[in-house]
Amino acid sequence: MIFTAHHKLEEIRQALNFKFLERENEVEGILVALLSRQHMLMIGPAGTAKSALSSELSKIIEGTSYFQWLLTKFSTPEEVFGPLSLKDLEQGIYKRITKTKMPEANIVFLDEIFKANSAILNSLLTLINERLFYNNGLPDRVPLMSVIGASNExxxxxxxxxxxFDRFLLRFEINPIVDEKNFISMLKAEGEVMHMPCMTMEELMHLQFLTDKVVIPDEVYKALSKIRVGLRDEGIHPSDRRFKQSLSILQAKALINQRQVVQVDDIKILENVLWEKVDQKEVVSHVIRNNAHDVLTQTLYSLQNEADEVFYSILHDQSPEAAMEATQKMKDLVADLNKLKSHHSSREADIDVLLNKVTLMQHEILNRILEPSYLDNLEEKRWSTSIFFKM
Structure with a gap:
């Protein structure tokens, strides 16, 4: 079940990226919003596929209840929340018929959301944030997963x-297609997918359950604390609630990349979360990127480069001295990786990938230096071959 759900999720992401060119970040964002049950805002000029991308969700998630509406300053509560029941009104009961309207939807797309007037706003805020709709003064729990909002400004x-504006945890700016080849592909409809992959509501809910179980290691919490301090030094103060909610974003980001543990570099997605005003975006991005370096990943990258350098050096210098040095360096690298495993149990799988690679390199070096021709060379120089077995 887990493999099938992950596989479908990746298929959906690839299909959406194929259909909506230059929208990779927004595609990931909308899937993250679904998995984390958070809300997403897309801001950009008309004709940039905001509504098309959102409405595609109603086709992808089978069995979902989807509501879409274009808001204007003249929009009425009846359009969004449903008309009043005349039968109940005759008895003095102020109750709306919510069937096919926002209070009964799982996924909602609201275009030009900032055109919402005061008659709609209060109910909208409560429904989005608390998942409650007050009908006849009584709170009803709604099945809402995510609201996708859009605005031209x-x-x-x-x-x-x-x-x-604060209700939308994820915020993305969308621009027209930049690359001319992609623009022509869009005109030719070359990104049309004959059979868009889909999943059931049950599968989506299972993925949401798995998202909640993704592990957040201490190094991620420490990085978030540093980001908070860095933003505060710049006069930017995201709320504690926004930081808390952002954890679900990181968990969903990890799951989309088929991981059960959040990595520090996942924090980069929070560039779309932690700013409050448009003029803060660049500063927020800078602070986040400065603190979103995964120390372990960088260490593994450095160790891999060192292993590659050692391995390829023995191909060019096959002297006994070089062989001894390469063998000892590989032995040291294996020891370093095993030490990392003992200190980073949550990243054991990542470390094992490199450990297996280094071990194969180590064996390849041994095989090379134990070839008869190489041993003859060692004998001539009076080197004992036993030194190469002290691993």
Whole structure:
């Protein structure tokens, strides 16, 4: 079940990337939003596939209840939440018929969301944040997973939409297609997928369950703390709630990459989470990238480079002295990797990949230096071959 769900998720991501050119970040964002049950905002000019990308979800997730609406300043609560029940109204009961409307949807797309007027705003805020809809004064729990909002522009400060803007944990700016080859492919509809992969609601909920189980190691928490301090030094203060909610984003990011443990470099996705105002985006991005370096990954990368250098050096210098040195270096690298495993149990699988590679290199070097021609060379120089077995 786990393999099947992961496989389908990857198929869906690839198909969406094929269909929506230059939208890789947004595709990942929308899948992250679904897995983490968070909300996502797309801001950009008209005609940049915001609504098309979102509505594709209703086809991909079989059995989902999907609601889509274009908001204007004249939109009424009836359009979004459902009309009042006339039968109940005759008895003095102020109750809406919510069938096919937002309170009964799993996935919602609201276009031009910042056009929402005060008559809609309060109910919208509660529904998005608390997953509650007050009908006749009583709170009803709604099945909402994610709201995907879209707008051609950012809200003005004096419009009083700060709370609505804050409800969207993920925020992406979308621009028109840049690459001319991609533009031509879009015109030719070369990205059309004959059979879009899909998954059931049951499979999606299972993936959401797996997302909640993804492990967040201490190094990630420490990196987030450093980011918080760095942003505070720049006068930027994301709320504690936003930081807390961002953990689910990191878990979903890891799961999409078929990992059960969050890595420090996953934090880079928070460039779309931790800014409050548009003019803060560049600073937030800089602070996050400075602290999103995965020390272990960098260490493994350095050890791999060292192993490659040792291995290829023996191909060019096959002297007994070089063989002894290469053998000892490989032995030291294996010891370093085993030591890393003892200190990073949550990343054991990542370390084992390199450990296996280094071990194969080590055996290859031994095989080379134990070839008869090589042994003859060693005998001539009066070197004992036994030294190469002290591994």
């Amino acid at each position: 950012y809200p003005e400060e004096e419009e009083g939409l700060e709370a609505l």
